[in-house]
Amino acid sequence: MxxxxxxxxxxxxxxxxxGQATLRISDFVDLKISGVPVEEQQQVNNAYTVDANGLINLPYINKVKAAGLTPAQLAASVESAYRAAKIYTNPTITITMSPSLxxxxxxxxxxxxxxxxxxxxxxxxxxxxxxxxxxxxxxxxxxxxxxx
Known part of the structure; x- marks a missing residue:
């Protein structure tokens, strides 16, 4: 045979x-933020693309590494970046990605x-x-x- x-x-x-997949270049992620004023949520809540360098470009903090991270790890990284930059004191970030890609x-x-x-x-x-x-x-x- x-x-x-x-x-x-x-x-x-x-x-x-x-069991959570890691992000890679060209992936699309939906980012939702809470724990901040509604006007600020409208600025940040959006769909983002992981660029050729493995980064996503976010309002106020610019580039954040995304490739190689799980959505949960990216959410924690974005929360830390906003806190470290003293933009938001207590943001809660939720990241979802499209598995159909x-x-x-x-x-x-x-x-x-x-x-x-x-x-x-x-x-x-x-x-x-x-x-x-x-x-x-x-x-x-x-x-x-x-x-x-």
Whole structure:
């Protein structure tokens, strides 16, 4: 039987123990701030793009590192930056990102080799099933996972 190769290329995806994906260049994040005056919330609440240097540009504090951080880590970093700059004394930041921007490539001995939308709770079997499951020639005991 032919060797089975599933090429799951996570396009920069890295997961940490908590299961939350890390941000990468070109990701879009929604930032919401509370604990500040409403007028200030309107200035800061927005969608931001992680630039080519891995940074997001925020009002009043300019560039903040985002790439390589989880949304929770970025939120803590932004809160600290606003406090350190003495812009806000007690901001609460919430960061969300769009999981639809991430994909997994599933290839090899599957029925429909394809690019599958990534979800936070995705497992290897979920990705295989999203590609139509194993084909008739698959050696289900020899699966290869490639991350990059």
């Amino acid at each position: 032919r060797s089975l190769l599933f090429s799951l290329l996570f396009l920069g995806f890295a997961a940490i123990a908590s 991430r994909f997994v490539n599933v290839g090899g001995a599957v029925r429909t080799p394809s690019r599958v939308p990534f979800t936070e709770d995705m497992t290897l079997l979920t990705a295989i099933n999203a590609a139509g499951g194993f084909n008739d020639f698959a050696d289900q005991k020899r699966v290869r996972l490639l991350r990059g």
